[in-house]
Amino acid sequence: MYEAHDLTLRLQGKTLLDGVHLVVKPGAVTVVVGPNGAGKSSLLKLLAGERHPTSGRVTLDGTDIHALAPARLARRRAVLPQAAEVAFAFSVAEVVGIGLGAHGTARAEAAIGDLLARVDLPGFGGRRYESLSGGERQRVHLARVLGQLAAGETGAPGYLLLDEPTSSLDLSHQLLVLRLAREHAAEGGGVLAVLHDLNLAAMIADHLVLLAAGRVLAEGPPAQVLTDDVLAAGFGVRVRVSRVPAGPFILPQSVEDA
Template sequence: MNPEAAAFTITGVSIGYPGRPVIDQLSLSPLPPASVTTLVGPNAAGKSTLLRGVAGLLPARGVVRLGDLTLSGATRGAWTRRVGFMPQTLPAGARLLALESVVAALAASQPDEGLSLSQSAMRARAMATLERLGVGGLALEPLDALSGGQRQLIALAQAIVRRPAALLLDEPTSALDLRHQEQVMRVARDLATTGMMVIVVLHDLAMAARWGSHMVVLSQGRLAAEGPPDQVLTSALLARVYGVDARVERCSAGRLQIMVDGVIDHGSSRSGAPPPSLPPP
């Protein structure tokens, strides 16, 4: 089986930090190529921890598999070549120019794959990636001179320039204005149409419902729900997971919108009945 065109499997996965487990025996339905999965949940639900573990940046127990390649059995280079990861922010104090940082990300994948792109070819691909994201004009700017939103776009360029089979994006829109939010999510969906599998952490539920074909909801490190957004997002789930009284409605364009009417305090809902507890995974 060619892992470049295979499903992504997460089965019985536990991830955490010394003395602090976060993800507990999580299993998801196989995520197919050419799809966008949105990963949502309250603060501290484990979304970023899950993404970092799946990317190979945190120790993970269980099975994380892309086709016939498993995280536990792959070299670091083989895994990062096939699974691209975009963190919430780039490290501070980087002195590289934006273009240089994207070239470096591409060059890092070459030894493992036996690629032989010339320096000029790598620069051309890196520049084309920046242009695709609308930040070609920042190519010769140092990273530490860029705004937070600009740095996020450069981080996305670093993640996609390798053309991985699976792309993991950790809150890629959090520091972006509306125009760049739209642009980044369009790029994510376009990449999925070319066969890439995309998992993206989002806080905006309406955005997650709009751009994702599959939604995974985490709560306290466990799976609360998964499936098509219009089936997952319900008033009952929002009460149970987010602790809010809310309605899920469609706007005039047919897109799902979340209307929050109030906060559920002290374990009781607007009707006076306690919200249902989270079911076991």
């Protein structure tokens, strides 16, 4: 399992996370929600190993992730940030190939083509990365992290850490990302996703964690966390869960398969 043990993070005299415990299980999708400034992205950075906690630790199968060689950690967990900058004039295939650790061979080219097709970018390998839209770039990096785990250790679950993976996407591609996350879990991997959209969170999560002011306010199945009282406490807004509004509304759960 991928586990956060009593994580606390303090920066410049401010407590961003305070005693957070969280478990990402293989075969399941864990989603973290919460208001702006709750500590969601900070938590993901600690889980990814990008930052050290002030106290507490993050373990992978019982071993502190900071005790693992970076290459070994990269074979077990892949991180999709909110935004990823590419400083050079890479092609799409070259960006995806970074995740595979190879580019230019026939086998690598075939794998890159398959990954791009999975994220609905078939034939994009030869295009320049900087020519793409924001949503297309986001899906290129999703292909990269999927390839990173596919090229990782065999016989051990890989973990996807996703920070707002649907933020730049239209509804169709939001649902595509959710489907790929669920497929990864169904294949035995673990998924941790930070989401703002509570409808998408309810749709995908096996386990939902609500952060507020750096603490876990509630966690459990979506139906247990997404209640009127819990959301009022977490977001400071009185909402009525599962009530039909007066005007038209669209929920991702209502989309029919083509």
